[in-house]
Amino acid sequence: MKIAVCVKQVPEGTKRLDPATKRLDRSGEGALNPFDANAVEEGLRVKERSGDGEVVVLTMGPPAAADAIRKALAMGADRAVHVADDNIAGSDLLATSRVLAAALAREEPELVLFGQQSSDSDGAVLWAAVAERLERPVISQVAELTVDGRKVRGKRQTEYGYDVIEAPLPAVIAVSDAVNEPRYPSLKGIMGAKKKPQEHLSLGDLGLDAAQAGEGGSATTVLALSEPPPRGESRRIEGDGAVAEIVAFLEEKRLV
Amino acid sequence: MSVLVFLEHHGGQLEKGPLGVLTKAATLGDADLAGVLVGAGVRELASEAGKFGAAKVFVWDDQSLEAPLPQPRVDALAALVEQHSFQTILFAGSVLATDVAAGLAARLEAGLNWDLVDLVAQDGELVGKRPALQDTVYADVGWTSTPRLALFRSGAFDAAASGGGEPEVEEFSAEPRTFSTAATMVEQAHEESSGPALDEADVIVAGGRGLGAPEKFTLVEELAKALGGAVGATRAVVDAGWYPYAHQIGQTGKTVSPKLYVAVGISGAIQHKVGMQGSNVIVSINKDSNAPIFEYSDLAVVGDLHEIVPKLTELVRQKKGN
Numbered sequence: 001m002k003i004a005v006c007v008k009q010v011p012e013g014t015k016r017l018d019p020a021t022k023r024l025d026r027s028g029e030g031a032l033n034p035f036d037a038n039a040v041e042e043g044l045r046v047k048e049r050s051g052d053g054e055v056v057v058l059t060m061g062p063p064a065a066a067d068a069i070r071k072a073l074a075m076g077a078d079r080a081v082h083v084a085d086d087n088i089a090g091s092d093l094l095a096t097s098r099v100l101a102a103a104l105a106r107e108e109p110e111l112v113l114f115g116q117q118s119s120d121s122d123g124a125v126l127w128a129a130v131a132e133r134l135e136r137p138v139i140s141q142v143a144e145l146t147v148d149g150r151k152v153r154g155k156r157q158t159e160y161g162y163d164v165i166e167a168p169l170p171a172v173i174a175v176s177d178a179v180n181e182p183r184y185p186s187l188k189g190i191m192g193a194k195k196k197p198q199e200h201l202s203l204g205d206l207g208l209d210a211a212q213a214g215e216g217g218s219a220t221t222v223l224a225l226s227e228p229p230p231r232g233e234s235r236r237i238e239g240d241g242a243v244a245e246i247v248a249f250l251e252e253k254r255l256v
Numbered sequence: 257m258s259v260l261v262f263l264e265h266h267g268g269q270l271e272k273g274p275l276g277v278l279t280k281a282a283t284l285g286d287a288d289l290a291g292v293l294v295g296a297g298v299r300e301l302a303s304e305a306g307k308f309g310a311a312k313v314f315v316w317d318d319q320s321l322e323a324p325l326p327q328p329r330v331d332a333l334a335a336l337v338e339q340h341s342f343q344t345i346l347f348a349g350s351v352l353a354t355d356v357a358a359g360l361a362a363r364l365e366a367g368l369n370w371d372l373v374d375l376v377a378q379d380g381e382l383v384g385k386r387p388a389l390q391d392t393v394y395a396d397v398g399w400t401s402t403p404r405l406a407l408f409r410s411g412a413f414d415a416a417a418s419g420g421g422e423p424e425v426e427e428f429s430a431e432p433r434t435f436s437t438a439a440t441m442v443e444q445a446h447e448e449s450s451g452p453a454l455d456e457a458d459v460i461v462a463g464g465r466g467l468g469a470p471e472k473f474t475l476v477e478e479l480a481k482a483l484g485g486a487v488g489a490t491r492a493v494v495d496a497g498w499y500p501y502a503h504q505i506g507q508t509g510k511t512v513s514p515k516l517y518v519a520v521g522i523s524g525a526i527q528h529k530v531g532m533q534g535s536n537v538i539v540s541i542n543k544d545s546n547a548p549i550f551e552y553s554d555l556a557v558v559g560d561l562h563e564i565v566p567k568l569t570e571l572v573r574q575k576k577g578n
Contacts, residue, residue: 015389022395093361093368122388122526125370125407128326128358137439138327140355141508143495153442157495158324158351159508160266161445165325167438178495219367224396228387236550238558243567246539247575249555253537255459255516256483256575 001053001147001169004109005043005077006100006130007036009061009068010120022222023090024120026061032068035115037182040072042175043113044183046147054078056107060088060099066198073193074185080198081107087203087210095217097129102206104134111152114174116141127174137167140174258288260342262333262353263305263313265293266324270301273348275308276413281346282309282420284377290314290342291423294332296322299425306423308415313423316430323441326355328432334363335430343402344382346375349410351508357407368405369397371526373412382406390526390548410507410530454505459485459516462505462532463493466521466542466561470498475565476520482572488512490528506531521561524549541565 012029032040040057047053057072059065060083069080083103091099104112112134114127124140131138142154143162153166154173185193203213211217237245250256261278264271274291281289291310293302295317302313316332333356337345345360347353349371361368374385384397384406454460461483463476473487480487489499491506505512506528513534520541522528525548532538533552540553541561550556557564 017389017393017395024389093358093370094365097358097362120389122371124354125358125361125368128355129362131327132330132359132362135433135435137435138355138359139439140326141351156351157491157501157508158445161501162443163441163445164443166440166442171439176491176495178492219365219399219401220369221398221400222395223383223398226394226396228391228394232554234550234553234556236556236558238545242557242559242564243571246555246557246564246568247571249539250516250572251575253516255537256572 001046001050001111002056002107002109003043003046003053003111003113004056004058004104004107005036005039005072005113007040007057007059007068007072007115008033008118009059009065010118015120017225019225021090022225026064030064030067032071033115033118033120035117035119035177036068037071037075037115038175038177038179039113039115040075040077041180041182042145044076045180046111046145050147056081056109058100058103058107059083060096060103062089069198070193071185073196074189075183076189079196081201082198083201083206085203085213088213090215090218091213092218092220093123093125093129094219095213097126097133098217099203099206099208099213100126101130101133102208103201104130106206110169111147112136112170112172114172116174116176127172131172134172136170136172138172138174139165139167141176142173143176143178145173145175145179258290258340258342259284259286259344259346260336261289261291261310262345262347262356263291263293264348264350264353265295265298265301268301270304271348271350272415273350273410275305275415277346277348277408278305278308278310279416279418280375280413282418284375287311292333292336294321294329295324302425303422306420307417309418309420310423313425315425315427317427318429323444324352325439325441326352326359327436327439329356330359330363331430331432331436333360336428337364337403344404344406347405347407348412349408349507354407357405361405364403366403366405367399367401368407369399370407372397372406372408375406390551392551411511454486454488454503454510454512457486457512457514459483460488460505460512460514461485461518461520462488462490462522463499463520464490464522465492466523467493472562473499475561479518479520479565479569479572482569482576483516483518485514485516490522519549519553520565522549523547524552
């Protein structure tokens, strides 16, 4: 079975928005979006259980997104596809889903996996838009995934408890971070990652023109940035006296 | 401009989230405010939406729509937008609404802004307010084309009946796309009947993945007992099977506002925050000094919960004994 895992590189550490572009500052160190590690892991497990197949990681983003790809390959993915183009910066949901769907259509995987959200934009919307463009069924927030022949079954949490949803393959699945515990890349995996095939694609390679991505291909815009409303005073404590200080605080607030 | 609100329902009632969005939309001064209800046996729920400002409710009531799956609802909303040219389509954040909104955005090639906490009319344009980067910055967001799609953060608005009358009800239907009906509900979530009265508890002690192992929940239980409170849990540990769903606090779980909320080993993702940010006093214990929960805690305790919590429990017991 061919499995595609969509991953994203996110900035490491404290994130900031660039006041000039109003976009996320991606100039610093980057890493694989932690939620995507669950999707990579799940892809590897599906492949391992079925005994054969291929796990392709797919990302779109600046050349630095190679860090995320390297991590996914080191975990065990077989190869990577990286859509990197000067014209994709500033892509919103519409533009991003358009580019990813074009790259996925080229690969024709039976299973497309996403992580539950990106840690930088807090978005949890991409998979449903990609599934719509690919005209495939979608199951989101999956905490338990089983792939059985031509079917996929997901148990997922909603506001009311747990649903079990089934869909025929090919399908798009977004997994929750409870679905598994992602493996750490082994030294062998890290060394081997460098030799795995990595394909770099431009918008043109996908049959898209510049106006279909980036700001031109987007329908939303960031108008202004501002400070969040202030919150009441916050006290921070650490060290040996913490327990006594917590109790003193609770007494002061008349909570004990 | 005409506004359509996606009305979600569960257990024979309209959900409060979308009614809150209706309430908000009614303040934007639009006489043309409509709701859409899709499901099985939903026809009679339409009139309730009138009280919250809907002048009209579009209803597609069909047995085939009983399962709350997103893709048939994308078909439904796409058909409505095509027939009635809605300019703005609003969703209250939920597992279902998120997938419907994103799918509809792609179907209509319409811009979607998500996680909004407010929507205002500014110089004749709608502007959304979106907290970003763990709520450390607020972004004003807009749309460059219509229709505009907005997905609000769960609990963004209170539902308040505005004294509106009986809405006009119009039945509609749409042709489902083949792929939209491919996914099927094998087992649908049912309400957990027994559970702790989290909503009424004055004190809640909640545990997250920082506990390290399911058996460590006893630390949380004992502190809760000492404080005379109830036990809460995050989605991550509930999904991992460490604690029952009935105890879950967050977007998919209960929304609570106790006098005291003690977060133990909880990083404080938005999903959790929306379920407990209304608490009067928030104390959080986490070894990661950058944990987002510290941003909205009254008392942030940086340290090892495994050392702190047992000692804290003991000290609280002593104080209460006096």
